[in-house]
Amino acid sequence: MSAxxxxxxxxxxxxxxxxxxxxxxxxxxxxAEELAQDALVAALEQWPESGVPDRPGAWLTATAKHRAIxxxxxxxxxxxxxxEVGRELTDTVxxxxxxxxxxxxxxxxxLVFTACHPVLSAEARIALTLxxxxxxxxxxxxxxxLVPEPTVAQRIVRAKRALxxxxxxxxxxxxxxxxxxxxxxxxxxxxIFNEGYSATAGDDLLxxxxxxxxxxxxxxxxxxxxxxxxxxxxxxxxxLQASRTAARTGPGGEPVLLADQDRSRWSGLLVRRGFxxxxxxxxxxxxxxxxxxxxxxxxxxxxxxxxxxIATLYGRLAHLAPSPVVELNRxxxxxxxxGPAAGLALVxxxxxxxxxxxxxxxPSVRGDxxxxxxxxxxxxxxxxxxxxxxRNARERALLLERARTAGESAGRQAGEPAPGSxx
Amino acid sequence: MPRYLTLIRIDEQKDQDxxxxxxxxxRMGKLxxxxxxxxxxxxxxxxxxxxxxxxxxxxDGKLSYTDGPFTETKEVxxxxxxxxxxDKAEALEWTKRFLELHEDHWTITAEVRExxxx
Numbered sequence: 001m002s003a004x005x006x007x008x009x010x011x012x013x014x015x016x017x018x019x020x021x022x023x024x025x026x027x028x029x030x031x032a033e034e035l036a037q038d039a040l041v042a043a044l045e046q047w048p049e050s051g052v053p054d055r056p057g058a059w060l061t062a063t064a065k066h067r068a069i070x071x072x073x074x075x076x077x078x079x080x081x082x083x084e085v086g087r088e089l090t091d092t093v094x095x096x097x098x099x100x101x102x103x104x105x106x107x108x109x110x111l112v113f114t115a116c117h118p119v120l121s122a123e124a125r126i127a128l129t130l131x132x133x134x135x136x137x138x139x140x141x142x143x144x145x146l147v148p149e150p151t152v153a154q155r156i157v158r159a160k161r162a163l164x165x166x167x168x169x170x171x172x173x174x175x176x177x178x179x180x181x182x183x184x185x186x187x188x189x190x191x192i193f194n195e196g197y198s199a200t201a202g203d204d205l206l207x208x209x210x211x212x213x214x215x216x217x218x219x220x221x222x223x224x225x226x227x228x229x230x231x232x233x234x235x236x237x238x239x240l241q242a243s244r245t246a247a248r249t250g251p252g253g254e255p256v257l258l259a260d261q262d263r264s265r266w267s268g269l270l271v272r273r274g275f276x277x278x279x280x281x282x283x284x285x286x287x288x289x290x291x292x293x294x295x296x297x298x299x300x301x302x303x304x305x306x307x308x309x310i311a312t313l314y315g316r317l318a319h320l321a322p323s324p325v326v327e328l329n330r331x332x333x334x335x336x337x338x339g340p341a342a343g344l345a346l347v348x349x350x351x352x353x354x355x356x357x358x359x360x361x362x363p364s365v366r367g368d369x370x371x372x373x374x375x376x377x378x379x380x381x382x383x384x385x386x387x388x389x390x391r392n393a394r395e396r397a398l399l400l401e402r403a404r405t406a407g408e409s410a411g412r413q414a415g416e417p418a419p420g421s422x423x
Numbered sequence: 424m425p426r427y428l429t430l431i432r433i434d435e436q437k438d439q440d441x442x443x444x445x446x447x448x449x450r451m452g453k454l455x456x457x458x459x460x461x462x463x464x465x466x467x468x469x470x471x472x473x474x475x476x477x478x479x480x481x482x483d484g485k486l487s488y489t490d491g492p493f494t495e496t497k498e499v500x501x502x503x504x505x506x507x508x509x510d511k512a513e514a515l516e517w518t519k520r521f522l523e524l525h526e527d528h529w530t531i532t533a534e535v536r537e538x539x540x541x
Contacts, residue, residue: 009512013461105460135509212424212507219462246540269465269505
């Protein structure tokens with residue numbers, strides 16, 4: 001490996017921890033990232049000459065911290081604080097000893113909670129988290145979300161400013177707002193995964209890269225917060241969802257419904273990891289969705305699916321975190337457990353739901369139930385409506401095809417439940 | 424993100440009497456924790472000696488069984504890890520860190536192979 005490549009690889013692995021350690025000194029994640037990048041530049045200049053140091057990560061961290069301390073020193077307002085911080089740190093700057101792993105974990109957690117702070121919009125949280133914790137470049141984030149690079153760059157700059165302006169402390173919340181703050185973190189990882197799992201726009205049904213980035217973040221978080229059941233619940237949910245990736249698209253990139261998936265293509269490794277995480281999960285919304293996903297994973301064939309158990313779990317989820325999307329998925333499960341008429345009653349109760357007004361899966365599910373009830377012409381109208389509503393080209397093609405055949409055959413399969421519902 | 428299977432090959436003849444030192448075990452434990460916390464490690468394990476293993480070979484339409492130890496093989500697989508990394512450079516960086524934990528008297532080859540995705 002060439003020196004510059006070695007530097008960049010080490011930086012990518014270490015950057016979240018470097019930024020976190022520096023942020024603890026300067027109390028500003030934007031500034032911390034700049035200082036970390038300064039250290040990267042220094043390494044790119046020096047390592048080709050001096051060779052790669054034994055502990056490159058420690059070298060980068062020490063260099064970045066050193067610059068942070070210099071900077072803090074130059075700020076008079078920090079003078080008093082610095083007397084404490086500076087003394088204890090300068091001694092270790094030139095001879096970096098590995099920091100206590102516990103400290104590094106604490107710094108990383110602070111970085112997680114700061115990047116996912118509710119003061120930021122979901123978009124800003126996502127961009128900042130992928131950038132600071134996922135180690136993605138602005139260009140990579142832009143590509144993943146199909147937006148122009150300057151848009152993402154601006155989003156990140158604004159997010160850093162917003163954090164500074166709001167005076168968000170660089171800390172892990174332990175007070176009354178801890179649960180809400182943790183929800184905010186879990187939501188960010190979940191949204192990243194979902195964008196990869198069912199792309200809301202564009203030509204690809206899924207972008208596995210984003211799923212993997214989210215999965216990695218979930219695994220990191222589970223390592224940092226081993227005592228939080230809901231973190232394991234999220235990890236379990238994403239492992240189990242990701243286990244189906246290879247089976248969810250056909251040879252031409254077209255979506256394959258759950259009923260039609262070749263289950264031998266589900267990843268046994270990810271299923272096992274999902275079950276292992278599920279054992280540590282709790283009773284919160286992500287844990288319940290993971291339990292639902294686990295029922296699908298346990299079913300050797302679609303016909304083996306325990307729909308009654310899944311419908312019960314959706315009932316609990318609807319009670320805990322009521323949402324029209326959850327209700328729609330409960331309708332699908334109920335239709336499989338108790339027949340399409342029972343499902344249709346639940347779906348029709350959602351017809352006036354404003355939150356689902358532009359949601360293509362409502363007519364898609366309704367079309368499916370009508371088809372199973374032998375009401376082909378009505379089903380065709382619903383599938384056509386759903387095709388008009390989706391922004392995903394692959395899904396549109398599938399829905400138009402279902403509309404075309406709706407008049408010709410009696411339905412058999414349940415639609416793929418909506419994303420964001422344990423399925 | 425590609426996955427990599429790393430096969431750890433050791434010289435069983437040369438290193439068979441060498442139990443890893445407690446210090447090495449401790450260093451390995453720390454690194455394993457670090458790789459796991461980085462969200463990279465999917466699975467890893469060490470293998471029992473080849474003396475307890477058996478090779479089953481299919482050749483010329485016949486099965487043959489060879490019980491271990493496999494003394495004719497200079498290097499045998501002593502362990503493996505399955506990781507998910509952004510690219511090969513990252514996989515190699517973690518591999519380097521694993522190898523550097525060992526004392527100088529060890530001879531180990533880590534073979535890093537990308538998993539073929541369908």
